[in-house]
Amino acid sequence: MPDLNLLTQISSPLSGARTYGIDALSANKEKRTGVENYSRSLISAMKTHALLGGERVVLYSKKKLSEPLGTLPEGWSSALLGWPLKRGWMAIRMSWELVRRTPDVLFVPGQALPWITKHRTVTTIHDLAYVRRPDLYDPAVRRRLRRVTKRSAKNAVKIIVPSNATKKDLMELYHTPEEKITVTHLCADTTLYRPYTQEEARPVLQKHRLSTNYFLVVGRLEKKKNIITIIKAFELFKNRRGVGDPFELIFVGDPGYGYEEMKKYFELSAHKDQMRQLGYVEDAEVAQLMSQATAYLFPSWYEGFGIPNLEAMATGVALITSDIPVHKEVVGDAGLFVPPGEPEAWAHALERIVKDGTLRTELIAKGKARVQQFSWAKTAEQTWEVLRSLV
Numbered sequence: 001m002p003d004l005n006l007l008t009q010i011s012s013p014l015s016g017a018r019t020y021g022i023d024a025l026s027a028n029k030e031k032r033t034g035v036e037n038y039s040r041s042l043i044s045a046m047k048t049h050a051l052l053g054g055e056r057v058v059l060y061s062k063k064k065l066s067e068p069l070g071t072l073p074e075g076w077s078s079a080l081l082g083w084p085l086k087r088g089w090m091a092i093r094m095s096w097e098l099v100r101r102t103p104d105v106l107f108v109p110g111q112a113l114p115w116i117t118k119h120r121t122v123t124t125i126h127d128l129a130y131v132r133r134p135d136l137y138d139p140a141v142r143r144r145l146r147r148v149t150k151r152s153a154k155n156a157v158k159i160i161v162p163s164n165a166t167k168k169d170l171m172e173l174y175h176t177p178e179e180k181i182t183v184t185h186l187c188a189d190t191t192l193y194r195p196y197t198q199e200e201a202r203p204v205l206q207k208h209r210l211s212t213n214y215f216l217v218v219g220r221l222e223k224k225k226n227i228i229t230i231i232k233a234f235e236l237f238k239n240r241r242g243v244g245d246p247f248e249l250i251f252v253g254d255p256g257y258g259y260e261e262m263k264k265y266f267e268l269s270a271h272k273d274q275m276r277q278l279g280y281v282e283d284a285e286v287a288q289l290m291s292q293a294t295a296y297l298f299p300s301w302y303e304g305f306g307i308p309n310l311e312a313m314a315t316g317v318a319l320i321t322s323d324i325p326v327h328k329e330v331v332g333d334a335g336l337f338v339p340p341g342e343p344e345a346w347a348h349a350l351e352r353i354v355k356d357g358t359l360r361t362e363l364i365a366k367g368k369a370r371v372q373q374f375s376w377a378k379t380a381e382q383t384w385e386v387l388r389s390l391v
Helices: 035-049 089-100 141-155 164-174 198-207 229-241 259-268 285-290 309-313 326-331 343-355 359-372 376-388
Strands: 009-010 018-023 053-059 075-080 107-110 120-124 156-163 181-183 214-218 248-252 275-277 293-296 319-322 336-338
Touching: 009 053, 018 089, 018 156, 018 359, 035 141, 035 309, 075 089, 075 107, 089 156, 107 376, 120 229, 141 164, 156 164, 156 376, 198 285, 214 229, 229 248, 229 293, 229 343, 229 376, 248 285, 285 309, 293 309, 293 343, 309 319, 309 326, 309 359, 319 326, 326 336, 336 343
Parallel strands: 018 053, 018 107, 053 075, 107 120, 120 156, 156 181, 214 248, 214 293, 248 275, 293 319, 319 336
Antiparallel strands: 009 075
């Protein structure tokens, strides 16, 4: 075991102030998806809120904070908690740091807490899909999520959730008292996810050899994202359109759990040449690809919130999304809702979007209005209220 006393670099001591410690490990990752983007966006928004007298914030990470995350306002500092092992940073290394320098409140934006949680701890539980739909998860991942979430639900003093749908699940499945839970809706990064002209997006379209006749799906290619239903729907759509139809189905995201089954559908499809997998793409390119699509498709079986709904609306693209409760909570009337398990219904939705320009225009207009109701500033303010209620 390494000497943990030698593995901490902290800008200043924690004594003499009301200190909030925030886990920034996820926010500091180079390759980010849902939870990582949530953590980074939330911390960035929290930095814009002035600290009250006597308040200080420490961001914990395994390596030096990347920019602009590492640009810290007055009263903020960072603690670099070195750890040579692949696992155990949160459970062991963070626990040791909390014993040595105990903040008044610890905020963990993910669902896993340190082993030592005697201090006042707040965490975010993003979703309980692994309970509602265990068939969508790798068994090992499902067991880990059950273990860490059960512990977090029990030991956290306050729990933040991204939606009323997740709050309902947490109360029902873990019997968590309602007064322990706070809903803070999430937001899209509207500086990045915004309408782009075709001229602005041309370099990205050329890079990926795309016209503007395509449907876009963004996210890990895994069972939870319901990829097979969309493949089947696209085949039905193409069969009815006939020879020469220009529309393509574009997937952005790395393979995930269940991809081997999806791969067979891709390979055996009569329209495989019109279904393309771009792999992981940087957010800046994703935003431009989204803005030029005929429609954005979000067919997930389950989500805790579904930021891509807001990202699509912010870029000014028509949204077709699964009719699960959380999507209705987030989207309102700004999307076309389709049952996630019905390829025929999805094919019909694709046809409507292509043929009905009025519908497409109405959805885009409603989406632009709807997305204005969400902001990271508001989410940060609500998060600060939770943290400050404990000191």
